Amino acid sequence: MTPDKQRAIGIAGCRLVAGTSPYRLRDGSSTVHMAVPVSLLLAEPSLHRWHEGQPIDCDAAALRGYRFVRTYEDAVAYGLL
Helix, strand or coil: CCHHHHHHCCCCCEEEEEEEEEEECCCCCEEEEEEEEHHHHHHCHHHHHHHHCEEECHHHHHHHCCEECCCHHHHHHCCCC
16 A cells, blocks of 8 residues: 555545534434534644544535535534634
């Protein structure tokens, strides 16, 4: 395995983290969880505590209708910090 591939292991996918306000998924169920890419959790020190959230594939999260936190500003806007 190349060094680049070794470095990339563990940063793919998303984690579900609890937000502050409920919303509906595409299947009609209610949730407060949002999908945060693992790469953002690792890059932003203030989000490290969410790294242990439930793992989910980012494509699957999008299909189910989860809100995505893609930037630090999104995390602030959704009340994660």
